[in-house]
Amino acid sequence: MSMKRTENVKCPHCGKTSEFTVWDSINTDIDPDMEKAVRDRSAFLFHCPECGDETYFDYGFLYHNMTSKIMIQYADSDEMAEEFLDAIKESENMEMLEDIVNNDYTVRVVRSRNRLIEKLMIFDAGLDDRIIEIYKFMVLLKYQKEKEECEDPELYFYCGDDGKKAVFIYESGEYICSSGLDDGLYKELAERYGNMLPEMQKGEMFIDENWAYSFLTGNVEEEQ
Ligand SMILES: [Zn+2]
Numbered sequence: 001m002s003m004k005r006t007e008n009v010k011c012p013h014c015g016k017t018s019e020f021t022v023w024d025s026i027n028t029d030i031d032p033d034m035e036k037a038v039r040d041r042s043a044f045l046f047h048c049p050e051c052g053d054e055t056y057f058d059y060g061f062l063y064h065n066m067t068s069k070i071m072i073q074y075a076d077s078d079e080m081a082e083e084f085l086d087a088i089k090e091s092e093n094m095e096m097l098e099d100i101v102n103n104d105y106t107v108r109v110v111r112s113r114n115r116l117i118e119k120l121m122i123f124d125a126g127l128d129d130r131i132i133e134i135y136k137f138m139v140l141l142k143y144q145k146e147k148e149e150c151e152d153p154e155l156y157f158y159c160g161d162d163g164k165k166a167v168f169i170y171e172s173g174e175y176i177c178s179s180g181l182d183d184g185l186y187k188e189l190a191e192r193y194g195n196m197l198p199e200m201q202k203g204e205m206f207i208d209e210n211w212a213y214s215f216l217t218g219n220v221e222e223e224q
Contacts, residue, residue: 002027002034009046013053020046025062038063039120044113058113063120069105070123073205074116081109085205109205118156125159129207130197130215131190132157132181137212139167139179155209157181 003025008017023043028035037043046055060076062084075081088107106123110116122129136155143153154170158178165186166178197215 002031011048011053012055014051016050018049022059023061027064029066039117071105072108072110072116072119074110074113084109107205108207121159122157133207133212134193135181135189136167137216143169
């Protein structure tokens, strides 16, 4: 089910308080319009009825698509991440968890809205986010090697409307460059690493840079 509530928010422009819908949980099978609204971020856009100003509000929520069997918790705090993991564990004997285990659900926890939207872009393109994280990590290593000084580069997968895929590199929020990912290269990576990917554990929902680092240092050494 979807869960939403009305909150009073203060417009950062005029300072007046107005109502705004905040979603704790979005089930896109029940609210199909939210599928697009999350992706284009309009779900988080507050239009001030007093001054007309527009502001994006950022908050954690659960994104659930039962048809695609995807559940992504965007946790905007450690507490929210823990609560979600506990809720999954506690639902051990419940129907939902059985569904998750038996029907090959993809369950993830991310720590920013941009990361949530990135995951959706990966899944929408029909790709395995673990292969994408492996590729992103390789791109990161190459970038750090070539560029002597870099400030915490952030890498995001991107798939354009034309289906062209790439990894975009940002530093301090500024776009620096990109590294293309064509279908052939993806296939090659999937063939090389696919059978090394462990069966996903219930607790292994954080598929990110750290996961890719652990996976590659654990497996590539063994391979040599
Ligand atoms: Zn206002």
